[in-house]
Amino acid sequence: MHYGWIGQSATNSRRAESAASDAASSARKAESAMARLEDLIDRQMLVIRSLLTMCEKKGLFNEPEFRELMNEVDLSDGRLDGKFKPEAAPQNCPSCGKVNGKRAVTCMYCGVPLEGRSIL
Numbered sequence: 001m002h003y004g005w006i007g008q009s010a011t012n013s014r015r016a017e018s019a020a021s022d023a024a025s026s027a028r029k030a031e032s033a034m035a036r037l038e039d040l041i042d043r044q045m046l047v048i049r050s051l052l053t054m055c056e057k058k059g060l061f062n063e064p065e066f067r068e069l070m071n072e073v074d075l076s077d078g079r080l081d082g083k084f085k086p087e088a089a090p091q092n093c094p095s096c097g098k099v100n101g102k103r104a105v106t107c108m109y110c111g112v113p114l115e116g117r118s119i120l
């Protein structure tokens with residue numbers, strides 16, 4: 001009798017389990033990175049909302065003036081697209097050494113603040 005297919009099936013099964021484990025690990029890392037991004041966005045929203053509220057309370061500007069200034073700042077990066085994306089080089093994390101995007105303020109992998117980056 002020839003039972004080689006049983007050994008091959010076990011090998012395929014181990015490979016599939018390993019691939020599934022790798023995929024699960026990647027998914028956990030992506031979820032963690034997403035949670036850090038959401039946290040960063042929430043903190044940025046707090047800074048922006050606080051700043052706007054302070055300016056309105058002090059009578060520094062009204063909403064139409066603010067929207068006009070937003071468009072001006074939006075255009076300052078070369079594109080009127082509802083975003084501000086100044087050019088910056090990717091930066092290695094001072095703690096874990098991984099490369100972070102040019103707009104990252106904190107390391108996407110370990111959360112350590114990046115040198116010279118600020119949400120303001």
Ligand SMILES: [Zn+2]
Nearest residue numbers: 093096107110
């Ligand atoms: Zn890091």
